[in-house]
Amino acid sequence: MQEQLRKSETLKVIGELAAGIAHEIRNPMTALKGFIQLLEGSIKQEHSMYYEVITSELERIDTIINEFLLLAKPQEIRFQEKNLNQIMRETLDILHAQAVLHNVQFSTRFDETLAPIFCEPNQLKKVFINLIKNAIEVMPDGGTITVTIEAFENNQALISIQDEGIGISKEKLQRLGEAFFTTKERGTGLGLMVSYKIIEEHKGSIRIESEVGKGTTFYITLPLL
Ligand code: ADP
Ligand code: MG
Numbered sequence: 126m127q128e129q130l131r132k133s134e135t136l137k138v139i140g141e142l143a144a145g146i147a148h149e150i151r152n153p154m155t156a157l158k159g160f161i162q163l164l165e166g167s168i169k170q171e172h173s174m175y176y177e178v179i180t181s182e183l184e185r186i187d188t189i190i191n192e193f194l195l196l197a198k199p200q201e202i203r204f205q206e207k208n209l210n211q212i213m214r215e216t217l218d219i220l221h222a223q224a225v226l227h228n229v230q231f232s233t234r235f236d237e238t239l240a241p242i243f244c245e246p247n248q249l250k251k252v253f254i255n256l257i258k259n260a261i262e263v264m265p266d267g268g269t270i271t272v273t274i275e276a277f278e279n280n281q282a283l284i285s286i287q288d289e290g291i292g293i294s295k296e297k298l299q300r301l302g303e304a305f306f307t308t309k310e311r312g313t314g315l316g317l318m319v320s321y322k323i324i325e326e327h328k329g330s331i332r333i334e335s336e337v338g339k340g341t342t343f344y345i346t347l348p349l350l
Pocket of ligand 2: 255258
């Protein structure tokens with residue numbers, strides 16, 4: 126089962142709008158978080174539950190705002206010649222602790238002769254982190270995430286990220302990448318949207334293959350230099 130991630134033409138407008146709103150919300154949020162923290166010691170015992178809810182909901186708003194800000198072009202976008210394998214290795218290092226915690230192991234196969242790519246490495250890392258985090262989250266009992274990088278067709282790099290998770294039904298597959306589409310209790314449904322936008326900016330593509338109960342593979346292509 127395959128499905129091309131749908132391309133949203135309104136993404137650019139949404140991105141600009143989102144960044145504007147996110148910045149506006151950030152300042153009052155900082156004040157709220159600061160003052161709530163000051164209150165901690167003087168909260169009555171019977172109200173401590175409320176305090177916890179307020180704190181965790183504030184954190185949630187923070188997460189959503191941060192993901193929204195990613196939609197906008199970063200202040201300093203600096204495309205540079207980079208080795209894709211190295212970017213992926215650094216990403217896997219960042220996620221190592223989280224993987225161990227969830228009983229997940231990484232299996233990698235990289236083409237060491239791969240030509241460099243022209244990219245914004247931090248943005249690409251965000252994409253890989255989003256996809257690999259999703260993969261970890263769909264394997265509650267652990268498993269293996271296989272990451273491969275190879276050359277593909279006419280001067281493209283092909284990255285695959287494969288999990289052994291619950292898979293994605295055909296109906297859900299069509300909604301992937303839509304803003305706020307999430308099946309998780311605490312999900313934001315923004316990770317894939319942001320990822321899709323970043324890959325688009327790199328003139329690449331994302332494709333998904335999935336089988337319910339077996340797992341999912343995300344394929345990303347990026348132009349090689
Ligand atoms: P979030 O992780 O906050 O839910 P995402 O945009 O990262 O938001 O993902 C949106 C939805 O896509 C997820 O809630 C999940 O239903 C589905 N999804 C993404 N990656 C996978 C995967 N590897 N396996 C199964 N479902 C996935
Ligand atoms: Mg996610």
